[in-house]
Amino acid sequence: MSRSATGLPFDDIRALVAAMPGRDEAAVAAIRARDAELTKPAGSLGQMETLVEWLGGWQGTPRPAVNRPLVAIFAGNHGVAVRGISAFPTSVTQQMVENFAAGGAAINQICIANDLGLKVFDLALDIPTGDITIEAAMGEAACAATMAFGMEATAGGVDLIALGEMGIGNTTIAAAVAAGLFGGTGADWVGPGTGLDAAGVARKADAVDAALAIHAGHLADPLEVLRRLGGRELAAIAGAVLAARMSRIPVILDGYVATAAAAVLYRLDPSSLDHCQFGHLSAEPAHRRLLDAMGKKPLLDLGMRLGEGTGAALATGLVRAAALIHAGMATFTQAGVSGKD
Ligand SMILES: Cc1cc2ncn([C@H]3O[C@H](COP(=O)(O)O)[C@@H](O)[C@H]3O)c2cc1C
Ligand SMILES: O=C(O)c1cccnc1
Numbered sequence: 001m002s003r004s005a006t007g008l009p010f011d012d013i014r015a016l017v018a019a020m021p022g023r024d025e026a027a028v029a030a031i032r033a034r035d036a037e038l039t040k041p042a043g044s045l046g047q048m049e050t051l052v053e054w055l056g057g058w059q060g061t062p063r064p065a066v067n068r069p070l071v072a073i074f075a076g077n078h079g080v081a082v083r084g085i086s087a088f089p090t091s092v093t094q095q096m097v098e099n100f101a102a103g104g105a106a107i108n109q110i111c112i113a114n115d116l117g118l119k120v121f122d123l124a125l126d127i128p129t130g131d132i133t134i135e136a137a138m139g140e141a142a143c144a145a146t147m148a149f150g151m152e153a154t155a156g157g158v159d160l161i162a163l164g165e166m167g168i169g170n171t172t173i174a175a176a177v178a179a180g181l182f183g184g185t186g187a188d189w190v191g192p193g194t195g196l197d198a199a200g201v202a203r204k205a206d207a208v209d210a211a212l213a214i215h216a217g218h219l220a221d222p223l224e225v226l227r228r229l230g231g232r233e234l235a236a237i238a239g240a241v242l243a244a245r246m247s248r249i250p251v252i253l254d255g256y257v258a259t260a261a262a263a264v265l266y267r268l269d270p271s272s273l274d275h276c277q278f279g280h281l282s283a284e285p286a287h288r289r290l291l292d293a294m295g296k297k298p299l300l301d302l303g304m305r306l307g308e309g310t311g312a313a314l315a316t317g318l319v320r321a322a323a324l325i326h327a328g329m330a331t332f333t334q335a336g337v338s339g340k341d
Helices: 009-018 025-035 047-059 079-083 091-102 106-114 140-154 170-182 198-215 222-229 232-246 256-268 286-294 310-328
Strands: 069-075 117-122 160-166 251-253 276-280 298-300
Touching (some): 009 256, 025 047, 079 198, 091 117, 117 140, 140 222, 140 232, 160 256, 160 310, 170 232, 170 256, 198 222, 222 232, 222 256, 232 256, 251 256, 251 310, 298 310
């Protein structure tokens, strides 16, 4: 990313946030008008009707479609993992990236089931970010550059993007970011992640509290929260969400970690996630708290707590169905079906 006039890379991010396009209200009005003609009682498809309005409003067309959907997974490693805050070793991050490439992960099968493209971006896995309990995760230039790298995921004619992550230790990072953005203590935002016992969850809370203490006084700016308490995959997801907005690509976010990444943008401007759906409610307990803090409702609630984009990828099926329903249904006139008396 090129440096701005002041030499502060985060200024480039702020300039993008200030220039975000809004929803195409003419497209939404046209979708509502056609919906009223379709062979079903008005409102009978519930949230499927608002989903197609969302899709068309953000794609900027009265006939939205999902022809080139992509799942993007960003992978990163975290210095804080040395604090015993995950049930798994950090070597699993690289091993799972290889598993994604070989087709052996849960996300691979969900992509097959829903006909989704999959791209995996690994972010310097052999150089973990700084341990947030003693230092910043990243410098400003590195954080902004990683956001810019995440923006690349939206290239190539993608018309719906599902965002997920892989990074051992990143539910601790998500908890720290959530606490940095919305307040509260470590205990408010941590949970079992990959399957920690109560003692492990307590270590996570302590790690988050230690990070909040050493970065205290520097957390008023959401981008500082991201660079100090975050991680590369979170920065890349935030960049991808922002780039998608600029390119009119609707976004589906995965669980707790992806939501924490996107929340950075929400705190810069609450309207910055209006082009996003939240694919599912993760079983990681603080996901609900985080969604509530932003007034967001998830699409699915399947008790999943995997990450790697799985909840977002499953929700693409609903969005695609909403578009097909709207585009393909007959009107009352076309089908010769009588309207309401
Ligand atoms: C085999 C395996 C596959 C995964 N796929 C996603 N995650 C998920 O678990 C990690 C976060 O949990 P924690 O903070 O407890 O480490 C992330 O990598 C996330 O994507 C996985 C974790 C494992 C072990
Ligand atoms: O909801 C998530 O993002 C999540 C939950 C557990 C483990 N990894 C990710």
